[in-house]
Amino acid sequence: MVDETEIPEGVHEHHEHGNGHSEAGFRRWAAIYVGVVAMLLAISSLGGGKATKEMLSANIRASDAYAFAQTKYVRETAYELAADQLEAEIAAQPGMPDAAKSSMSASIEKYRQRAARYASDPASGEGRKELLLKAKVWEDARDHAEAQDPNFQFAAALFQIAIVLGSVSIVAASRALLGLSAIISVAAVALTLNGFILFVNLPAG
Numbered sequence: 001m002v003d004e005t006e007i008p009e010g011v012h013e014h015h016e017h018g019n020g021h022s023e024a025g026f027r028r029w030a031a032i033y034v035g036v037v038a039m040l041l042a043i044s045s046l047g048g049g050k051a052t053k054e055m056l057s058a059n060i061r062a063s064d065a066y067a068f069a070q071t072k073y074v075r076e077t078a079y080e081l082a083a084d085q086l087e088a089e090i091a092a093q094p095g096m097p098d099a100a101k102s103s104m105s106a107s108i109e110k111y112r113q114r115a116a117r118y119a120s121d122p123a124s125g126e127g128r129k130e131l132l133l134k135a136k137v138w139e140d141a142r143d144h145a146e147a148q149d150p151n152f153q154f155a156a157a158l159f160q161i162a163i164v165l166g167s168v169s170i171v172a173a174s175r176a177l178l179g180l181s182a183i184i185s186v187a188a189v190a191l192t193l194n195g196f197i198l199f200v201n202l203p204a205g
Contacts, residue, residue: 023173030178034166037185041159044192048152051145051195058142065135072128076118083111150202151195158188 086104090096121127162185169177194200
């Protein structure tokens, strides 16, 4: 067995130089990896911000549509009641002059038409029926954004953990820590993709 003191000095220097070069290369690639993860974190955060804004906006629009539909229903009911009242008066007064009866009948027809327009107005898209359909569309958009949001939240948290582990791996020159960081990053990427495409609804969503 050769004693360490008998190994030529040049061999020691070559071995130390090789280890130093290897660690420098590892740290360089680890730093690049951390930068890429930081970029992915930014993308995930943007997706989360967009989902949150869409969720809030759609919720407001759905509420507005329901409120507008309720207003239409109140007006529709008012005209229906007015028409019913006039019909009751005509029925209660059979001896009413024809001119008065004709005028009241015209009013009844006008009230019925207005009530029908408040109930449904495809031309303007602002009848009660159309407004309720719009509200449902906005509710669906809100629910979709609400289902997206947790994916981005969890992904952002995992990306942050991966960045911390990657940074520590650079200081400690630990490939094991970098490997763990990479595994966490893969999970975060999967969550980010699911946030955009929504293949699977998370329980939190």
